[in-house]
Amino acid sequence: MSRSIQFWSHKIGPNPWKNVIVFEELGIPYATEYLEFGNNAGGVEHPSFLKKNAAGRVPLIHDPATGMILTESNVINHYLLDHYDKDDILSPATEQDKYLVDKYLGFQSSTQAPFYAQVSLPLHILVGFGWLTFIQSLQMRNKKNFDGVAHFQHLVKRTLRTIDDELRGKGFLVGGKCTLADLAFIPWDLMLDIVLQGDAEAGTASDRKQLFPNWYNWHVKMIQREAVQKMMKLKEEVNAN
Ligand SMILES: N[C@@H](CCC(=O)N[C@@H](CS)C(=O)NCC(=O)O)C(=O)O
Numbered sequence: 001m002s003r004s005i006q007f008w009s010h011k012i013g014p015n016p017w018k019n020v021i022v023f024e025e026l027g028i029p030y031a032t033e034y035l036e037f038g039n040n041a042g043g044v045e046h047p048s049f050l051k052k053n054a055a056g057r058v059p060l061i062h063d064p065a066t067g068m069i070l071t072e073s074n075v076i077n078h079y080l081l082d083h084y085d086k087d088d089i090l091s092p093a094t095e096q097d098k099y100l101v102d103k104y105l106g107f108q109s110s111t112q113a114p115f116y117a118q119v120s121l122p123l124h125i126l127v128g129f130g131w132l133t134f135i136q137s138l139q140m141r142n143k144k145n146f147d148g149v150a151h152f153q154h155l156v157k158r159t160l161r162t163i164d165d166e167l168r169g170k171g172f173l174v175g176g177k178c179t180l181a182d183l184a185f186i187p188w189d190l191m192l193d194i195v196l197q198g199d200a201e202a203g204t205a206s207d208r209k210q211l212f213p214n215w216y217n218w219h220v221k222m223i224q225r226e227a228v229q230k231m232m233k234l235k236e237e238v239n240a241n
Pocket residue numbers: 010012013014015016037038044056057058059071072073074109
């Protein structure tokens with residue numbers, strides 16, 4: 001590989017951080033440009049970025065080694081495995097497992113991300129204000145729209161229940177090894193204190209440990225991985241300024 005993969009990201013939005021985990025797992029060099037939300041210069045909806053991704057979203061990659069330009073975090077991770085996982089570090093061993101990984105990635109992007117997002121956003125409020133304002137805005141929103149928040153928190157818990165059930169008797173989701181299926185859930189699961197804030201059943205990590213023990217042990221194991229630790233440290237650093 002001669003040059004780094006160009007990577008368009010966001011400092012807080014969880015989806016691009018899935019790709020950072022895989023860059024780190026596979027030791028792929030990458031160079032990040034962080035965008036803001038909105039249509040100002042440097043924003044995901046600015047015409048200069050909409051030319052790159054009409055959906056106005058990150059992540060986006062350009063791989064100079066192949067010319068590949070791709071959006072969608074899970075598709076990008078598939079591409080990274082196909083091209084850079086020569087030692088099968090994360091690749092599933094069988095065709096059956098390959099499709100099972102896809103099943104979980106579909107569940108992650110169609111269920112986990114959108115449900116969690118309903119109760120962790122608007123991230124736009126973060127721009128220029130920081131976490132305190134974000135949490136205050138969430139609290140205000142809770143008061144104004146209690147039913148909506150409770151509805152989506154119910155769906156978040158249902159998502160955790162599903163994964164907890166799937167993990168019964170297993171250390172990983174697919175094939176007894178860490179795959180993209182396991183890694184894809186991490187960035188959004190790291191938001192659970194905010195997503196489930198105020199929930200009487202599952203609002204704290206110790207509640208979730210009691211309610212979803214298989215999910216909890218798996219999550220703790222996943223975040224101990226060196227690549228995940230690097231991602232978390234980097235996210236903390238870039239958000240410290
Ligand atoms: N399904 C897409 C979702 C991408 C997405 O929603 N990205 C967020 C950041 S986490 C974004 O760019 N949001 C900007 C917006 O919607 O205006 C993926 O997994 O890549």
